[in-house]
Amino acid sequence: MGLSPGDLDENGLVVGISPEHFRSVAMPLLFDHLNAQCEGTVAVNRQARIVWMSDKYARKIGVADTASVLGREIEAVLPGSNLREVVRSGQPSLLDLMPFGDEHFVVTRIPLHDDAGHVVGALGFVLFDRARHLKPLMDKYGRLQARLAETERALLQARRARYTIAHFIGAGSAANEIKRQARRAAQLDATVLLRGETGTGKELLAQGIHNLSARADGPFVAVNMAAVPDNLVEAELFGTAPGAFTGADRKARVGKFELANGGTLFLDEIGDLSLPLQVKLLRVLQEQQVEPLGSNQVRPLDVRVIAATHVDLEDRVAAGRFRDDLYYRLNVLMLRVPSLRERGEDIRTLVEYLLDDIAARSGQRPLELTEDALQLLEAQPWPGNVRQLRNLLERAQLSADKSPLDAAVLGELLGGAALVEPPAATLPAQPSADGEEIPPTPQVEALADSLARAEREAILAALQACDGNRRLAASRLGISRAGLYAKLQLHRIER
Secondary structure, X not given: OOOOXXXXXXXXXXXXXXXXXXXXXXXXXXXXXXXXXXXXXXXXXXXXXXXXXXXXXXXXXXXXXXHHHOOOEHHHHOOOOOHHHHHHHOOOEEXXXXXXXXXEEEEEEEEEEOOOOOEEEEEEEEEEOOHHHHHHHHHHHHHHHHHHHHHHHHHHHXXXXXXXXXXXXXXXXXXXXXXXXXXXXXXXXXXXXXXXXXXXXXXXXXXXXXXXXXXXXXXXXXXXXXXXXXXXXXXXXXXXXXXXXXXXXXXXXXXXXXXXXXXXXXXXXXXXXXXXXXXXXXXXXXXXXXXXXXXXXXXXXXXXXXXXXXXXXXXXXXXXOOOHHHXXXXXXXXXXXXXXXXXXXXXXXXXXXXXXXXXXXXXXXXOOEOHHHHHHHHHOOOOOHHHHHHHHHHHHHHHOOOOOEOHXXXXXXXXXXOOOOOOOOOOOOEEOOOOOEEOOOOOOOOHHHHHHHHHHXXXXXXXXXXXXXXXXXXXXXXXXXXXXXXXXXXXXOOO
16 A cells, blocks of 8 residues: 555654654654753763753753853752763663752653664753652552551551560569569660469560560560471571572561561570570570571671570480570570469469459459458469469359359369368367367468478578588589579579
């Protein structure tokens, strides 16, 4: 099909025009249009010196004579310009904000090439002298930024420690002492080892120490080592590089150490950590830097570690199941959290607090207990400690048909096999019918108290026999020296 005169226009654009001819015709038209529509144009050579500037641009930046800026380096006239970088890289910058005084110009920068493809300079266009023309785009960007900030706030809130030391309920001597030690530990930015039975409130104290420390505004991240499969512990703690192992995410995974950066990392059940990972944990604690799994990049850290365990770490060290160097690194500040059976004087306070909390969470009225029910609770050994007590009270709240609840109902919930009856009150001798006195029922000491008293007497006897030499006393008692120190602290034996 042939071309007709209607296929031509006044600019010489012909249907089926060759690419070379199109560029030769279209480029001047494009430049003329941009120069006319934009707020100013400037061109530089390969040395980033100004070779041309439009009068409109000159007026905008306060230059009276355009010729006065020719030959000058672009930064001397426009300090915020990046035209030199466009000349150097040969890559365009299609949309950018350039500061100029108190204003920001929306600019486009493109490189200029010769026929051989070499960069010979660059052109800069001021598209708008105000960012208002980008309002729809900026609004969308603002909404995305707000959503990102909200997500970050939610994540930070999720990593905040909820409890303070005051949440460790109790006013007895054992509770007051552990709270005193926790407040002291909060003032020192050293590694803390919390020791105590399961359910005694070790994580609560860890959060309290964090919230009272200089790191309170940083994250609090908790990891239960016993709950993480062995093959995932390293990735959980130290993170992974993209595709570090088969089945790994294509994206990098941030480890708990990095999540806790600037704050506190709580490692619960640290005694369950395998020996190979103990080596890596020791290195992180010593160097304060982490290397994600599958990566060769080392990242600096600023993390305080609080570890917790219910096992005897000294026995594990002696058995070769826990590294002694890691033990000493963790055992800088050691706090022994007392068991509930050592805090009999706090039972009533704890019961009152737990019943109010359970009622608030369930939307029910607080359950009340009779005096004999409270005495029954005070007599129990509580192997599961506060966690077990709370579980019992939750079941009592759900199953109670009346309030106050008496000892008979609580006894059924405790279970006959595990039930320990409260000691009977000691009564004065009563005369019998024939005038003879009937001896009072003897008061029985709780087994835990009896064992604690016997242990304390044995330690004192060993220290006396060894003239106060603790190393020798520990050997005579058949325990480690660190184990003896823990027991000395428990029984408050200072000399």
